[in-house]
Amino acid sequence: MVFSSLLFLFLFLPAVLALYYCSPRRIRNLILFLTSLVFYAWGEPIYIVIMLVSTLTDYSFGLLLDRPNLTSLKRKWIVACSIIVNLALLSYFKYADFLIQNVNTLLGTSIPLTDLPLPIGISFYTFQSMSYIIDVYRGTAKAQRNWIDFGTFVALFPQLVAGPIVKYSTIAEQLHKRTENIKMFAEGVRRFTIGLAKKVLLANNIGLLWDTISNTNPDSLTVLTAWLGIIAFAFQIYFDFSGYSDMAIGLGLMFGFRFNENFNKPYIAQSITDFWRRWHISLGSWFREYVYIPLGGNRRGLVIQMRNILIVWLLTGFWHGASWNFIAWGLYFGVILLMEKWVGLKLLFRLPRWTRHVYALVLILIGWVLFVFDQPSLILSYLSAMAGLNHQALWNNDTLYFFYTNIILLLILIIASLPKKQWPRKNELSFLHLVWYGFLFFLSVSYLVDATFNPFLYFRF
Structure with missing residues (x-):
């Protein structure tokens, strides 16, 4: 589903807006999170799993970074592990066939391609997730303890597909305290x-x-x-x-x-x-x-x-x-x-x-x-x-x-x-x-x- 489609303009968006503004403020992030998953799943439902894995991984690593009395070395290892997981997912789906093609060309091998379709927006939400871990490591943002709020940050459908890339520190405050008004x-x-x-x-x-x-x-x-x-x-x-x-x-x-x-x-x-x-x-x-x-x-x-x-x-x-x-x-x-x-x-x-x-x-x-x-x-x-x-x-x-x-x-x-x-x-x-x-x-x-x-x-x- 893309923004410039009749389905989005006259069905999905009006339904989400109505559901969002009719809901109590305390569950509005949940509404955004669930509807964002529906938006993302419209073309390839199976790829929700990848997004949820990425989300859960970085949420968990963020909590680990927030533990007191961690040594500098352990904090660096946590960040490194998070980046490895994120880049591994991105590399497998986006770059695996590119690597296989070049290996086959150079070595004359016939390794079969994965032929996996690219999950839409994976480059954008992967970079967003990594920005969260790095911001928490640097101390420019606090670890998010609410999994729904963090999932909303990663999956938020307005900028999920084609950006802009939103750094966690930019909207951390807005995730739990924002103002909606007519203007x-x-x-x-x-x-x-x-x-x-x-x-x-x-x-x-x-x-x-x-x-x-x-x-x-x-x-x-x-x-x-x-x-x-x-x-x-x-x-x-x-x-x-x-x-x-x-x-x-x-x-x-x-x-x-x-x-x-x-x-x-x-x-x-x-x-x-x-x-x-x-x-x-x-x-x-x-x-x-x-x-x-x-x-x-x-x-x-x-x-x-x-x-x-x-x-x-x-x-x-x-x-x-x-x-x-x-x-x-x-x-x-x-x-x-x-x-x-x-x-x-x-x-x-x-x-x-x-x-x-x-x-x-x-x-x-x-x-x-x-x-x-x-x-x-x-x-x-x-x-x-x-x-x-x-x-x-x-x-x-x-x-x-x-x-x-x-x-x-x-x-x-x-x-x-x-x-x-x-x-x-x-x-x-x-x-x-x-x-x-x-x-x-x-x-x-x-x-x-x-x-x-x-x-x-x-x-x-």
Whole structure:
């Protein structure tokens, strides 16, 4: 079940909201926990077991860490055991077949693949569970003694499937003490509606263009068609992912939770460093806090810092999926960030603003080619098409057709990617605002009624 489905919008969500607000406050976390399990089990019921194992494991390790008079060594062993269990589950379901394939290729063996479907959202809730243990170990959060409250944190359906990654210390207080009110609920509905429109009206529609171009042999693409295609994908993944984040944040507000922002207009970035401060903020902050800084960050000299940056970006790429293209994508940005850190940024900020912006966008678009194609031959062919090395023309009739039939949508996408003044400016919604958001919701639902193209981009995460 996904947020952008009629089943969720008109059956699951209304039922959960009614049950939640009709229940006494003391059992509302239980309601959220049970309904989150139903949400998660809708596609693959058996995978509830994995989530419950992960939840129970980290809950138990948290209680062990809370015991008095534990030696430092024992505390470290508890944390290590928790991380091993979490990463073992994640690795088995997400990376086992990748490892087997590579072993078979290198050694000529024929080890059978597991062919297990990936549990949806396992990367997100695994990182959340690990953040809990590490926060308790560091003393930045207290161990949660109520298993239902902890289960609610892990399984909370608004951010379970596609983030944002919520660190335990961020919502520990909210789990047992939060305020639900009309203003907060209205803001949640507004934010959810914006996210739904971004996903359904913008991402899905520009995704059709990318779907058409990406299914064409790259060797036959003109230069401008190839660039138009990867621009379409860039818009699709941004409005899809940020749309889901908006919906998650909106749903959280409806239930009294405040989640951190996950995107901040990334396509206005003037460097790759700036881009990664704006894109998937929760993932970047997780790796910075739980990997980069513990490795030493920038405190142990230049060589160690370079090593730490490359490790973080190798892991960032691998987190996204069990494929070499994701590793290449992560290292690609890691190398660029290293270059910017010690050479590039000093030169960049001497250039005009528009030049810095073009520089960032070109590198981002090249990065999306590495991200979206999982075969080296396709990556090279598509990059060749973008560079005009496939001996095709600059444009042809197909290019003009794609451009003319999508020009209005592209203009809307560009405008929607730019900063704008907050609307409404006040803390309350006027009648015109209600009409506007109602219209967006109506358009989104109308699209979903007849939609045959409503992809879910996070099945590999």
